[in-house]
Amino acid sequence: MYKVVTTRSFAKALSRLPVNWQKRMVEKIKAVAADPHASHNQVSKLQGRDGYRLRIGDWRVIYELHDDRFELWALEVGDKGRNLLMRVETITRKGKEFAVIPVRALQKLMEDAEMLADVKAYDAAKARLDDGEDELIPLEITERRLKGEPALRIWREHRKLTQERLAKKAKVSRALIAAIETKRKAGSVSTWKKLGAALDVGWELLA
Numbered sequence: 001m002y003k004v005v006t007t008r009s010f011a012k013a014l015s016r017l018p019v020n021w022q023k024r025m026v027e028k029i030k031a032v033a034a035d036p037h038a039s040h041n042q043v044s045k046l047q048g049r050d051g052y053r054l055r056i057g058d059w060r061v062i063y064e065l066h067d068d069r070f071e072l073w074a075l076e077v078g079d080k081g082r083n084l085l086m087r088v089e090t091i092t093r094k095g096k097e098f099a100v101i102p103v104r105a106l107q108k109l110m111e112d113a114e115m116l117a118d119v120k121a122y123d124a125a126k127a128r129l130d131d132g133e134d135e136l137i138p139l140e141i142t143e144r145r146l147k148g149e150p151a152l153r154i155w156r157e158h159r160k161l162t163q164e165r166l167a168k169k170a171k172v173s174r175a176l177i178a179a180i181e182t183k184r185k186a187g188s189v190s191t192w193k194k195l196g197a198a199l200d201v202g203w204e205l206l207a
Helices: 008-015 019-036 103-130 139-146 151-158 163-170 176-182 189-199
Strands: 005-007 042-046 052-056 059-065 070-077 091-092 095-102 137-138
Touching: 005 019, 005 103, 005 139, 008 070, 008 103, 008 139, 019 052, 019 059, 019 070, 019 139, 042 059, 059 103, 070 103, 091 176, 137 139, 139 151, 151 176, 151 189, 163 176, 163 189, 176 189
Parallel strands: 005 070
Antiparallel strands: 005 137, 042 052, 052 059, 059 070, 091 095
């Protein structure tokens, strides 16, 4: 099985979904990582790119496969075929104009538009990684969060910091960090921003 890692951007996008959908997507991703080339996976190769697209419901996971890693780069959703510009036959009924197009042609246009959007998402994710604006992190971070562990503790341990070292780096008290990690205190937005800066992660992923 491939080691599954995600970009911070992917983890952030996933965290915005309902929890039941997050869990469903994580389970599907792990199943695909165990057998990436299985015919039932609903996977497509991105045109002209090294990446792939995995469809899960209305969502599309953009990823790359390496020798030992399954890298989740982006999470896309949207109406198929949105923003299509085309010439089609029209008819008018009761003063209203309607477009007429064969169903197969419409499906092809919708698929092409979706592929274009996914290639753009892939390119944007690659650029963020290449420029150091994003990073790859273990899927375990998301799995631990979904099990109810405090995000601050998860990220602190991922960065290999003790509470004392994080407190010094973020200029907040160790007691406050301990209270947040045990869910005895919520922490202010100002505190979360300091902790996020110290951990090099968006504070929204911690709060």
